[in-house]
Amino acid sequence: xxxxxxxxxxxxxxxxxxxxxxxxxxxxxxxxxxxxxxxxxxxxxxxxxxxxxxxxxxxxxxxxxxxxxxxxxxxxxxxxxxxxxxxxxxxxxxxxxxxxxxxxxxxxxxxxxxxxxxxxxxxxxxxxxxxxxxxx
Numbered sequence: 001x002x003x004x005x006x007x008x009x010x011x012x013x014x015x016x017x018x019x020x021x022x023x024x025x026x027x028x029x030x031x032x033x034x035x036x037x038x039x040x041x042x043x044x045x046x047x048x049x050x051x052x053x054x055x056x057x058x059x060x061x062x063x064x065x066x067x068x069x070x071x072x073x074x075x076x077x078x079x080x081x082x083x084x085x086x087x088x089x090x091x092x093x094x095x096x097x098x099x100x101x102x103x104x105x106x107x108x109x110x111x112x113x114x115x116x117x118x119x120x121x122x123x124x125x126x127x128x129x130x131x132x133x134x135x136x
Contacts, residue, residue: 089121097122 038044081089084107091100097118105114 085117085121088118089125092118092122092125 036043037046084104088100088104091097091103100121101114101118104117105111108114108117
């Protein structure tokens with residue numbers, strides 16, 4: 001077992017980094033994988049702590065924000081559906097999911113976007129059905 005390093009900036013020099021020292025962000029020995037200062041084996045190498053970094057801003061690219069959702073919903077409410085979307089919804093109503101996917105893929109261009117669009121349209125149909133059932 002490796003003892004935790006001592007903090008040189010503390011007055012006594014004997015305070016372990018893991019509990020008190022405000023000068024370093026170090027995990028406790030229980031959180032670290034046990035490493036041995038050896039050149040071979042599964043846990044080979046010098047025992048160090050991982051440097052915890054904040055998540056990159058670029059990783060959230062494509063995530064839906066409240067504002068963009070609001071804008072899209074507003075545009076959908078004002079403009080309605082495109083003709084190809086209406087035809088795809090008709091295909092989905094008669095359980096022609098595969099045909100709807102092929103049709104949307106032909107219009108949009110990529111398989112993944114077509115699958116996403118088909119899912120969106122089927123969710124719209126389900127919401128319409130739910131609203132109709134609630135109204136009755």
